[in-house]
Amino acid sequence: MSEHDETRRTFLKGAAVGVGAVAGAGLVPEALAAEAKAGHDHLAAPAAAAMAAGEHHGAFFNDEDAKTVAAFAERLMPSAPGKPGAKDADALNYIDLALMGPYADQQDFYRRGLAQLETYCMKAHGNSFRRLPGDKQDAVIAALEDGKADNFTYPSAKAFFDRLRTHTMEGMFSDPVYGGNKDFAGWRLVGFPGAQHSFSPADLKSREAFTSAPMQGLQSRAKTNMRRG
Amino acid sequence: MANEKTDVVIVGVGAAGGIIAAELGKAGMRVIGLERGPRLQTADFDPHDELRYLERMDLRPNPKTTPVTWRPNANAKAAPLGQLNYGNQAGGGTVHYGALSWRFHEDDFRVRSNTIARYGDKALPEGSTVADWPITYADLEPFYDRAEYELGVSGKAGNIGGRKIEGGNIHEAPRQRDYPLPPLLEDQSAVNFAAAAKKIGYHPFSSPRAILSQAYNGRPGCTYCGFCQAFGCHVGAKSSILVTKLPEADSTGNFKLVTGATCYRINTDNSGKATGVSYYGPDGSDNTIEAELVIMAPFIYDNVRLLLLSKTEKFPNGLANSSGQVGKHIMAHIGVRSFAAFDDRHINVYMGPSAQKHTFDDLNADNFDHSGLGFIRGAQISVAAADLAGGPLGAVTRMTPPPGIPRWGAKYRDFISKYYTRYLAITAQTENLPYADTMIDLDPNVRDHYGLPAPRMTYDWRKPGEQKRIAYMLNKVEEVAHAMGASLVWRSPTGNGSPGAHHQGGARMGSDPKDSVVNKYGQTWDIPNLFVVGSANHVTMAGFNPTLTIQALAFMTADAIVKRYKDHPGPLV
Numbered sequence: 101m102s103e104h105d106e107t108r109r110t111f112l113k114g115a116a117v118g119v120g121a122v123a124g125a126g127l128v129p130e131a132l133a134a135e136a137k138a139g140h141d142h143l144a145a146p147a148a149a150a151m152a153a154g155e156h157h158g159a160f161f162n163d164e165d166a167k168t169v170a171a172f173a174e175r176l177m178p179s180a181p182g183k184p185g186a187k188d189a190d191a192l193n194y195i196d197l198a199l200m201g202p203y204a205d206q207q208d209f210y211r212r213g214l215a216q217l218e219t220y221c222m223k224a225h226g227n228s229f230r231r232l233p234g235d236k237q238d239a240v241i242a243a244l245e246d247g248k249a250d251n252f253t254y255p256s257a258k259a260f261f262d263r264l265r266t267h268t269m270e271g272m273f274s275d276p277v278y279g280g281n282k283d284f285a286g287w288r289l290v291g292f293p294g295a296q297h298s299f300s301p302a303d304l305k306s307r308e309a310f311t312s313a314p315m316q317g318l319q320s321r322a323k324t325n326m327r328r329g
Numbered sequence: 330m331a332n333e334k335t336d337v338v339i340v341g342v343g344a345a346g347g348i349i350a351a352e353l354g355k356a357g358m359r360v361i362g363l364e365r366g367p368r369l370q371t372a373d374f375d376p377h378d379e380l381r382y383l384e385r386m387d388l389r390p391n392p393k394t395t396p397v398t399w400r401p402n403a404n405a406k407a408a409p410l411g412q413l414n415y416g417n418q419a420g421g422g423t424v425h426y427g428a429l430s431w432r433f434h435e436d437d438f439r440v441r442s443n444t445i446a447r448y449g450d451k452a453l454p455e456g457s458t459v460a461d462w463p464i465t466y467a468d469l470e471p472f473y474d475r476a477e478y479e480l481g482v483s484g485k486a487g488n489i490g491g492r493k494i495e496g497g498n499i500h501e502a503p504r505q506r507d508y509p510l511p512p513l514l515e516d517q518s519a520v521n522f523a524a525a526a527k528k529i530g531y532h533p534f535s536s537p538r539a540i541l542s543q544a545y546n547g548r549p550g551c552t553y554c555g556f557c558q559a560f561g562c563h564v565g566a567k568s569s570i571l572v573t574k575l576p577e578a579d580s581t582g583n584f585k586l587v588t589g590a591t592c593y594r595i596n597t598d599n600s601g602k603a604t605g606v607s608y609y610g611p612d613g614s615d616n617t618i619e620a621e622l623v624i625m626a627p628f629i630y631d632n633v634r635l636l637l638l639s640k641t642e643k644f645p646n647g648l649a650n651s652s653g654q655v656g657k658h659i660m661a662h663i664g665v666r667s668f669a670a671f672d673d674r675h676i677n678v679y680m681g682p683s684a685q686k687h688t689f690d691d692l693n694a695d696n697f698d699h700s701g702l703g704f705i706r707g708a709q710i711s712v713a714a715a716d717l718a719g720g721p722l723g724a725v726t727r728m729t730p731p732p733g734i735p736r737w738g739a740k741y742r743d744f745i746s747k748y749y750t751r752y753l754a755i756t757a758q759t760e761n762l763p764y765a766d767t768m769i770d771l772d773p774n775v776r777d778h779y780g781l782p783a784p785r786m787t788y789d790w791r792k793p794g795e796q797k798r799i800a801y802m803l804n805k806v807e808e809v810a811h812a813m814g815a816s817l818v819w820r821s822p823t824g825n826g827s828p829g830a831h832h833q834g835g836a837r838m839g840s841d842p843k844d845s846v847v848n849k850y851g852q853t854w855d856i857p858n859l860f861v862v863g864s865a866n867h868v869t870m871a872g873f874n875p876t877l878t879i880q881a882l883a884f885m886t887a888d889a890i891v892k893r894y895k896d897h898p899g900p901l902v
């Protein structure tokens with residue numbers, strides 16, 4: 101975090117008290133949500149290091165589970181040069197906030213699913229999911245998807261995979277106001293211009309990528325026009 | 330406990346209820362409309378949010394508080410459906426629908442007799458309950474016309490008074506005049522679809538939609554933003570009941586809308602007359618409205634459920650159920666789909682109204698020869714985004730990747746990164762027949778948040794004829810995809826037998842009180858001052874979206890009430 105951010109964080113430390121649980125409600129700009137959480141961490145541990153991109157959590161997940169979910173999401177949608185992934189989009193932050201808001205009724209699903217995942221990984225690979233190398237993580241995910249992780253009861257391995265996939269995708273492609281799709285990472289990946297109010301007859305006729313306006317989010321707008329796809 | 334008296338109470342102010350409310354109000358009848366959800370405004374739909382409205386279905390009922398359960402057959406255990414595909418606000422489903430506005434074909438009203446005449450009675454599948462409607466297309470034509478002009482529908486006629494018109498739907502039934510508004514602009518998916526369909530020999534045209542292609546009745550034309558199906562319109566160009574008939578009902582001075590009102594019982598007296606309804610208010614209060622005329626216009630689940638829940642000593646099997654037909658003959662459209670993706674062009678399928686943009690009707694109804702095919706009826710075939718949702722969330726949650734591409738990982742990322750703006754979906758919306766074993770009743774185990782039994786659907790589309798129709802249509806949509814010159818063509822899986830879209834039936838209309846619930850006006854045979862309207866009345870479903878037919882029937886019902894019933898209450902048939 102830069103000095104500039106430190107200053108803002110100090111400012112927002114006070115503001116965060118006023119906004120209370122707003123970060124969990126997913127109704128603040130993504131930047132503010134992140135800062136509000138930083139303020140919260142600051143109160144708990146004054147010397148805590150700032151979080152790197154893609155590691156925002158604490159509304160619901162503990163540190164260990166956050167690392168597991170972040171690693172899982174990143175294997176589902178991995179980043180590559182010029183191709184933003186789940187970590188770039190901060191899908192973890194989306195899921196973490198959603199589980200304290202609209203998806204609060206899924207907390208137990210996640211707790212049980214993560215515990216079963218831990219058991220499976222220890223048994224099959226001798227280590228926690230978050231500590232496995234990428235190819236082993238992929239093997240675990242494939243076993244879940246195929247329903248081959250046989251220690252799962254509730255949720256089933258397949259249901260847990262499906263839910264994590266759906267929520268990772270929501271964290272990639274939902275409006276940034278919900279805490280993911282950071283800096284329009286998901287929309288940049290696929291070339292979606294966001295919530296445009298209109299398209300012209302020329303736009304409709306075009307066989308080219310749409311480039312004539314910046315990406316439009318609910319509370320934010322990209323600084324530059326769309327990329328050429 | 331509020332207790333009010335009025336001339337007419339309407340339960341559910343959507344596609345049918347909104348029209349009847351306005352028409353009866355104009356005729357001087359005092360109308361109270363009960364609506365379970367809120368009354369939203371055009372301003373509420375700006376800005377657009379795919380997560381909220383598509384994924385989290387903010388304009389649909391909550392399946393946790395108002396569950397509907399489903400089981401494939403009577404021996405299976407029913408489980409709540411995860412998503413409920415109907416409206417939950419004033420204006421009902423017309424607020425979020427894709428606004429497809431079809432007139433049924435002439436032959437859609439006479440499936441039984443036409444099938445027997447052309448293919449013999451063995452062509453009707455065993456166990457099916459196909460019947461003719463008690464009305465013909467000609468009976469309904471003036472009301473289709475009224476719905477198109479009063480609401481505002483854009484399209485190009487293909488048959489005016491029997492004269493076929495190139496560029497419109499040449500298979501449509503004869504209409505008295507053209508649409509009130511020219512067709513919506515074609516986008517790239519429509520252009521590609523039209524060219525391929527023509528190449529094969531079909532007759533493509535711009536789908537008629539209740540979306541204004543230009544300003545009309547004080548509302549502006551469509552901006553082609555793409556947030557259409559699942560979303561409310563941010564400029565009011567979608568001709569939903571919210572921006573058409575509700576303001577009209579308001580201006581009569583005779584209409585009162587009660588929102589947050591959940592009807593839980595239709596009240597009847599010992600003489601067998603309906604006396605009104607009871608409902609829970611948004612604060613949990615228990616309220617009763619006494620009315621001379623009760624019109625039930627919710628979606629089919631609550632039409633069936635409330636008739637069954639309102640049983641009395643006089644009506645021990647539920648209201649309007651002397652025939653035993655309440656809840657029977659349930660149908661749903663099953664959509665089958667091929668995806669196409671292009672290396673040499675962008676499609677930008679997120680632009681423009683998102684549902685069934687361009688259509689050919691050559692393989693619908695009995696517009697083609699079914700001899701030797703092993704099934705009757707067909708499908709409307711059209712182009713759109715995956716599951717009619719143009720945004721990226723719709724694509725990643727509803728589009729299965731092509732064979733060889735997993736659903737996750739670097740290969741999936743590269744696939745969606747390259748093709749999201751370069752794909753389209755071709756969908757066949759297949760007509761499915763009514764069967765004796767498809768039904769809605771009360772779930773003995775699952776209850777809603779008021780403690781009332783949930784509606785339980787018993788339904789499985791995987792009948793032999795339906796399977797053959799779907800296999801046939803899958804080949805046809807794939808053929809169109811190839812004719813577009815697509816780089817990748819692949820199929821969507823066909824699912825587990827669960828009901829698709831546009832659930833219909835449950836309060837069938839007919840000409841005989843012994844085998845139907847209502848007459849052609851939606852008036853129940855058993856209780857003349859109780860009407861049950863909407864797609865629950867549909868006898869067969871056509872391959873077309875049902876809303877314009879629901880609306881035309883609502884105009885016909887309102888017309889009969891105003892001109893005849895109002896001064897001479899009693900059976901209309």
